[in-house]
Amino acid sequence: MKKTESKSQVCPPSDKPTENDSNESINLIEDVKNLPPWFQRDFNLSKKDQELLRGYLDNLDDEEIINLYYQLREAKEIRNDRYFYPNMQILFGTPFEREKDRREQRIWAEKYEAENEVIQWYKDAREKSCVWWVENHIIARHCLNSCMSCGACSALCPAAEFFDYNPRIIMETVQEKDEQLLVDLLKSDTIWYCYQCGSCKAKCPRKNNPFGMITSLRQLSQIKGYHVHSIRGRQQYAARHFWGGNLWNRACTLYFRNVESETHKDFGPRFEAYDKARDDFFTRVGACPDSEGVLSGRKVHPETLDEVRKLWQMGGALYMWELIEEAAKNQAQEWGMTIDEYHDKVSREG
Amino acid sequence: MNLPMDVFNHEQRESIWKRYVKEIPDNNYFLTLSCILGALYPGSESMVPKVYDLLGLDWNTNPSARSGWTCCSGIAYHGDIMPIEATLLTVARLWSIAQELGLDSVTMSCVTSFGIHCECKDLYEQEPGLKDKVDRLLRDSCGRKFEIPKYINHISDIYYHYRQELKNNHMKFQLLEEKTGRPLRVVDHVGCHYSKLFPEEHSLGGTDYCEVLSGMAQAWGGSSIDYPERRHCCGMGFRQCMISPNRGGTMSSVLKKMRSMAPFEPDLIVTNCPGCEVFLDKEQWAIYEVTGEKYFIPVITYQELAGLLLGWDPYETVGIQFHTVPVEPLLDKIGIPYDANSPWVNCSVPR
C-alpha cells in the first residue's frame, strides 16, 4: 500500500458502533469522570485516600477488579472518525491498575503454567549457584573470555564518571568465580549503576562484553531475590510496574502519557504547554493518541495484546515479575508498610 | 586559535569510517516505531511514512488487528525486568509479521530496538539450536513461525541511503546560513546502541567515526564537527532516567557533553536515538536552571531535520513545538518561514 491517508484503514474498526454500544460506553466514560478523588495517579494521592483505595480494592475479588478495569478501559467514543479510548489516561499507573495486574498476571501464570522449558530453566537456576549462572546463562556465557584488567571499559563508562562504580572490577570479580564475592556483588548497589550504553563492549581489547554481563547479573540478582538488599536494586519494583504495567496493558514500555509535566518540572515551560494540549498536538501532526491507527500513541488491539502477553508468559517475564513482586511484598512487610507505600518509596525516595 | 573545523583531517576520517559499510536495501521496508519517540516527538514518527511515500517506496507495518506491531521490549530487557527469552520471542513475532507481509528488511525508528534486533540476530548466530527453540515456543504460544530477516536497518540508515535523492529532488532548503551562506555546524549524536553494540556488522561508519548522521548533515549542506565527548552516552541509561532518584546521573552526563561541545559553537544537534533526543533537548533547560549555564542548542531528530529541509510545515507536520529548546532560531538561520505568533508557541523561553 502506498498513500499515508489510507493508513487509517490499515486496521479497520472491527464493527461500526451500534446505538446501544455507544450509549453504554458514554455512560462508562461518565462513570469514570465521577470516580472518587482517590481514584487517581499516585503522586497526588494522600495517605487517607490511599487507605480508602486499598480498602476498596481489597474488597473486590479477582474477577470483579479485572472486569471493572476492562469495562472502563475499552469504553470508546468516536473522535474525528476514529475510535477514541478516553479512559486509558485515567487508568495508567494507578494503584488500581497495579492491583489488577498483580491478580491478572497471577491468573495467567497459573493458566498457562503448562510445561515450559524457559521458566523451568530459571526455576532451576534459582536453586543453583551464582557461579553456575555466570558459566551457563545464555547471555553471561558469551560475555567474558578473559579479562586483563586494562581499564579500557571504565575509561569511557558514563556511570564510572559520576558514581563509585567500575565495570573492570565487576568483570574481575566475576572472573574470580568465587560464590561469596558474587553474592556480595549482587546484594550491593554496584551493578545497578550501569547505564547499559555499551561503550565498554566496543572498546574491550579482549572482546568481552561487560554490559551484557551486568544485564545477566541483574537478572540473577532478581531471580535470587538479592536485589532487595540494595537501595538501587529495590528500585526494580518500580520498574516492574512502570514498564511491566505499560507492556502488559498497552504493549509498549513507555506510554505517551507517562511523561507528565507535573513529574518532569526539569523539562521546562514549553513542555508544560505541550503537556496541556497533548492530544491536540498529537492529532495535528498525524499521530493517534489513544485511538485506532498505526502511529504514535495508538491503542493496541486486544488480539495483538493477547499474543504478546502469551509470549511474555512463555518467555519467563511473568515469572520474573512474580519474583520481584514476592520479594517486594516481603520487604514491605519487614518495613511494616503497604505495598503501595513501598512502591512510592522505592520509586521516589530511593 | 585554529578554527574548530581544522582540528581534524576529513580525508583520513573518511578512509577510516569507510571500513565499516553495510548493505542497505533499496525498497520493501517493514516499519516498526518507537515507544519513546512516539511519546515525546510524534511528529518525527508520522514523517517516516510520508518520506517513504515521497520516495515512492513499498513499505508496510501491521496488516491486521491481530498482527499489530508492538514495542520490541528492548527497554524492558535493558531495564532488567524481562529475561532475554521473552525479548527474543517479542522480536521473533515482529519478524514473523514482516514475513507475513513478504518483507525481508526490518526498519525501526528506535535505536534501542535496533540494538535489540541486532542482539537477537547475533545471539541466533552464537547459539546453535536457539532458533529452533524460539521457533517452537513462538508456534506454541501464538501459532506463528519466523525467519531471521535478511536486513536489519535503522530508519536513519534508509534516510542516509537516500540522502542525495532527497536533497536533489525534494529539498527546498539546505543547512546553510541564509545571510552568509556559511555551512551550519552540526553536532551529530548517534545512539550508543546503534554505533557501539555491533560496529563491524551493523553500524555505518563504526564506533569512532559513525557516519550515518554526519553523512546526512554534510550531504544536506552542513558541516559536521567533532568534539571530545562526541561518542559518549547521553545518560538516558534506562533505569537511570526512569527512576527519579537516579536522575542526577542523566543530567550530569548531558552537562558534560554540553560543556564539551560548546566551544565548537554548534548550530544544532542531530540525533537518531529517541532517548538521546529527549534528554539532550530537555535537560538543557534543567542545566540552565541548576547551573545557570545557558546553551539552548536546538536538538532535532534526523526525521525532523529532513522534514524542515523538505519545507514541510514546522508546526503542523514536523512538530518543533514538542521541543524544550526552541528550534525557531535555527529556522531563522536557515530562512525557513514559520508563523512566529502561531498558537503553538504559546510560552516564552529566554532566548
Next chain:
Amino acid sequence: MSQQRVLIVGGGVTGLRAALTLDDFGIKTTILEKTSQLGGKVTGYSKVFPDFRDGKKIVCDLVDAVSNSAGIEIITESTINDVQKRSGHYAMTFTNDDVVDASAVILACGFETFDATKQGEYGYGVYPNVITSVELENFLDHQGPTKGKLLRPIDGNPAKRIAIIFCVGSRNKRIGNPYCSRICCSYSTKQAIEIKELDTETSVTCFYMDIRTYGRGFEEMYQYAQDIGVKYIRGRVSECSSLPNGDIQVRAENTLLGRPVQGTFDLVSLSVGMTPCKDAGKISQLFEIKQGHDGFFVAADEDIHPHSTTAEGVFIAGSVTGLKPIRDCLLDGASVAGEVASYLRKLNNK
C-alpha cells in the same frame, strides 16, 4: 665449498650480520634488499635502547664491513619473483631479472610497524597532534626535520605536554593482534627519557597496561625514566579527541586508583606494535614454509633448531621469527650463519 652461495633475503641488521659471519667462514653470500639502501629499519633510529647508542652508527659499521668484503654480493631494489627447487639448492629469479643459484636461503625480511589508523579510537591521521612512535623518533633525531625539537604538527608551537600510549596494535583481539610486540615498552621508555633529557620542563605521561621491560638493562632503564620524573599511569587509553585549539584529550582509567583519568596534551605518541613483513605470505608460499597464527614464520623445532624451517636449506632469522630488540637480531644473524655453515658442510659430505 667455494662454489656454494647463500642468499640472504633482507638487508637489515640481521641479514648484514649473517652475511659477515658467513663471509668469515669463507662462504659466498648474496644480500637481496627490497629498498634502495641497506640497513633496514634501524637506519631510522637515532638512539637505540638500552645503551642509547646511535642506531645509524651501528648500521654504518655493518655496511662498511659488508662492502669491504669481496665474498658478499648486494642486490638492491629487487624482490624474489620465482623459486625453482633443484636437488639441494634453489634457483631464484628476481624482479630485476637477476638469477641466483643458492645452496641455502636465509629469510631475514624483518617486520612492518602497525598501521595506527586501524585503531580508530586514537584518531591517528585524523587529529594532526596524534603521531606514531616512528614519527616521534624522527622528531627526536638531531639530523631529523625538526633538528631534535618537539613541535605540535598542527601549529608548529613547541610541545610541552607529551603523552605516550603503549600497546597500540598489540594485545588486542579486536584488531586481530592478540600478541605482545615485546619491544614497545622499552623503546617508548627510551623515547620518554630522550624527551625528558631534551627539556626537563616537558611533562611526559605514559599510559601502559603492563610494563614488560624484560631484557638485560631494560628494567633499569625503566627505573631511570621514573627517577627523572616520567609519569606512568596504568590503564589502557580508550579514546583520544581534539579540543578546538588542537590539544588532544585522552581518556583512560587509572586502574591503580580505580578511577577514570582525563588528560590534555600537546602531542600524543602511539607506541605502535609490529606485524609480520608485508610479503611474509608470498615468501612462505614461494619456499613452502609455515606461518604461525600471528603471521610470523615458524621454525621446524622452535627450541632445538630455531632457524631451520620445514623446507630444507631455508633458514629464518631476526624478527621474521617473532619480534626482537636489535641486540637479539644481531645475535640471530650470527647464530643463523652458524647453522647454515654446518648445513652446507653436511651437504658437501653427502
Next chain:
Amino acid sequence: MSEKNLKNTKETVDYGWRFQGKPILCHEDRSTLVDESTYQMHMALSQMSREFYYLERCMQCGMCTETCPNTKLDRQDKFSPREFIQKLRLGLLDLSGEDLWLCTNCGNCEMICPFEIPFVEVMISLRNLVVEQGAGYLPATLKNSISSMATYHNPWMENPDNRNAWLGGFDLSEHEDEDLPKILLFMGCFPSYDNDAKRIAKSALQLLHNSSINFETLGNKEVCCGDSSFRSGDYEGFEKLKRINTDNFIEKGIKDIYTLSPHCFDVMSKRYFEDDEYCVKPFLLLLHELIINNKLIFTKSINKRITFHDPCFLCKHNQIIEEPRRILKSIPGAEFIEMEHSGQKSMCCGGGGGGIFLDRKKGERLSEIRLEEAIEIKADVVVTACPLCLSMLADSAKNDDRYKNIEVKDICEFVLEAI
C-alpha cells in the same frame, strides 16, 4: 573541558528528585586529571624535599599497603600507602582528608619496601606543609598538643614546674655515692605526667637504687624530647625543644644518657648530636645489662603467662628485639609466649607519630587489635617497654570488659615485681 565541580549550583532548584531523602541534582565528575595544575603540584612537591625523589621509583607493588597496620582496621575509607604514593606522584594529593594523620610512623612500609622508599619521611614533610603553611586539615586535638609542646614543653599544658612532682619530694642527691660514675636519666613527658606511665618512672627509680647506680635527672629543667612534635611536622617547635635539652645536657656534663621512652632515645640518638660524644641509650638496655651481670637478682617468682609488645621505635627503628625477651624469659615462674606479630613484624599500638594525641573512636584503635592478639594466646600480662605503648594499651584495656583479664605493664615495673 573538564571543570570537575559544578560552579554556582542553585540549591533552590528542586525537581523532586530524592535519594534517601536528600535532594539530587548534578553529580561531581569523579575522574582525576592530568593537566597543568597536577603537573605544577608534582613539580612543587619534588622540589620541596628530597624524599619525594624516591617516590618516583615506586612500582606500586602494594607490599606497603599489605603490611600497613591501618589496613587491618575496618574503616570505611581504608588508608593505602600505595594509593597515597600514586596520588602524590601524579600531583593528585589532597591534604584536606584524614589520610595524612592515620600514619603512625611505625615504619613497617619502609622495612618491607623493595625500593627502600622513605615513606615515613615523606609523611612527616607533608605534615610539616600542613602545620607550618596551613596547607590542609590538622586535627584539633593534635593542634593543641603541638602548641602546648612548644610553649609548655609538654603535650598537656601542664605546669613545667610540676615535672618532678612524680618523685613526691623524694630527694635523689641524698642517695648517691660521689666516686662512682654517674648516668643521666631522661624521664620524658609521659613518665613525668601521665598517670599510667608514672609507674615506669617510679619503678625505674627503685631499680636503679637496688642496683646502686648513680644517676641524675634534669628535674624541672627537662623538656619534651620533641619526637612527637617533629613527627607531627612542627619542625620549629622541635628545634626549640632540642636546643633547650642539648644545653641542659652540656650544662650537666654527663655523657651517658638513658631514656625511659624509646621515642626520646630514637630522636636524640638520630637528630640531636652530630658527634658521638654523647651516648644515648634506652633504659631497657641498662636494665638488661644489670640483669645479666647479676646486679639485679630475681627473688620472687611470677606464675603468669606473659607476652611482649615490641615498641616500634625499639624493634623496627633500632632493631632492639632480643634484650627484652632475654629479661622476661629469665624471670622465674613467668611463662613467655609470642603474639602473632612480634619482633620486627610487630604491630603498632597506634601511639606513634602523634597518633596518641588523636582520639580514635572504639573499634578504630590499633591498640585493640594488639590486645585481641594477646587474648588469642591467653596471656595474663602484656609487657611493653614504651610509655606511649603502655598508655595506649592500658587506655583500651580499661573501660572495656573484653580485655578485663589482661594486665598491661611496663617492663620496669614487671621486673621490679620479681625482686
